[in-house]
Amino acid sequence: MLLTNAIQSFLHYLTSIDRSDETISGYRKDLLSFARFLEKKFNCESYIDEITTNDIEEYLTYLKEEKKYAPASRVRNLHTLRSFFAYAHNKELVVRNIALSVEKIKVQQKERTYLSEEEVAQLIKAIDHDLIRLVVTVLYMTGLRISECLNLTIDDVNLEKRVIHVVAGKGNKDRLIPISNRLLPLLEDYVRYKRPDTGSVLFFCTKKTGMLSPVYVNRGIALAVQKLGWKKKVTAHILRHSFASQLVKKDVNLVQIQKLLGHSSLNVTSIYTHTNLEQLSEAINTL
Numbered sequence: 001m002l003l004t005n006a007i008q009s010f011l012h013y014l015t016s017i018d019r020s021d022e023t024i025s026g027y028r029k030d031l032l033s034f035a036r037f038l039e040k041k042f043n044c045e046s047y048i049d050e051i052t053t054n055d056i057e058e059y060l061t062y063l064k065e066e067k068k069y070a071p072a073s074r075v076r077n078l079h080t081l082r083s084f085f086a087y088a089h090n091k092e093l094v095v096r097n098i099a100l101s102v103e104k105i106k107v108q109q110k111e112r113t114y115l116s117e118e119e120v121a122q123l124i125k126a127i128d129h130d131l132i133r134l135v136v137t138v139l140y141m142t143g144l145r146i147s148e149c150l151n152l153t154i155d156d157v158n159l160e161k162r163v164i165h166v167v168a169g170k171g172n173k174d175r176l177i178p179i180s181n182r183l184l185p186l187l188e189d190y191v192r193y194k195r196p197d198t199g200s201v202l203f204f205c206t207k208k209t210g211m212l213s214p215v216y217v218n219r220g221i222a223l224a225v226q227k228l229g230w231k232k233k234v235t236a237h238i239l240r241h242s243f244a245s246q247l248v249k250k251d252v253n254l255v256q257i258q259k260l261l262g263h264s265s266l267n268v269t270s271i272y273t274h275t276n277l278e279q280l281s282e283a284i285n286t287l
Contacts, residue, residue: 001047001048001049001093002045002046002047002048003035003038003045003046003047003048003051004035004045006048006084006088006093007028007031007032007035007084009091010027010031010084010087010088011024011027011028011031013087014027026076026080027080027083027084030076030077030080030081031080031081031084033077034056034059034077034081037059037062038051038055038059041055041058048088048093048094049093049094049095051094051098052098053098053099053101053102056078056081056098056099056102057102059077060074060077060078060102060105063077071105071106074105075104075105078099078102078104078105081099081102082097082099082100084099085097085098085099085100086099113232113233113238113241114238114241114242114244114245114246115234115238115239115242116242116246117246120140120239120242122228123136123221123224123225123228123234124136124137124140126224126225126227126228127220127221127223127224128220128223128224129220130194131194131204131206131212132216132217132220132221134186134187134190134204135149135150135204135212135217135236136217136220136221136236136239137183137186138183138187139236139239139240139243140239140242140243141180141182141183141243142164142177142179142183142243142260143177143240143243143244143247143260143261144164144166144177144240145237145240146214146217146218146236146237147214148166149204149236150202150204150211150212150213150214150217151167151202152164152166152202152203152204153201153202153203154201154202154203155201156203157179157187157203159179159184159187159188159191162178162179162184163176163177163178163179164176164177164178164179166262175259175260175262177260198210214236217236218235218236221234221235221236222234240261244257244261247260
């Protein structure tokens, strides 16, 4: 089978198992780039069963040296190829998953930026806009992604049952987030007295547009950071990191944090286990 036909078959399969549009788009981009590389290399279309491990290794070298891709981007491409050839193997298009023989690319793990509880309190206090201040508070106290938060409808936020229903978050996964004792009165006050009388079904909205954009929220955060004189860059997503990091600091089980964040793997959640020299010294001194 031609490689391009196998790619189309794989993408159709991803649609059939309800992978997100974003995921499918990423796989399509990576695989078509690989197909173009092979076409240029051999001056003709490739057949999937003729591709070798060496072809994949040469492609990854090309991404590094010609395209100047960062290690993380090359890791993503290798992951795409492994998923694709796993599918091809299952469908008996190839005798084995050749991408598994390619050595893993080492990526230096970056420490995620996050705010301390005191810094979050300072940030919230410095925000002049009432609605943005509430959204920032919600982001920190729930760990929601900014898109998930701003897409919440009135029906998604059940104050009586004290739960937020995140509908089809990243990876098309629904999840429930409990509303904390500190957050509940703020949301009740917003619904009763501050939410504008508008036809919008969105929970967070303005009278003028009936919605709130991530850009608008991030601009409000940037102004508050400027007001505080901080040099660090703070965005809505940093509040999600801060939520997770503070839970880890308070010894909350990683599996519970994983469920709250909506991660599919504990490996992803484990990046929030920040450890500094002081914490390591405390650990050593317990022996």
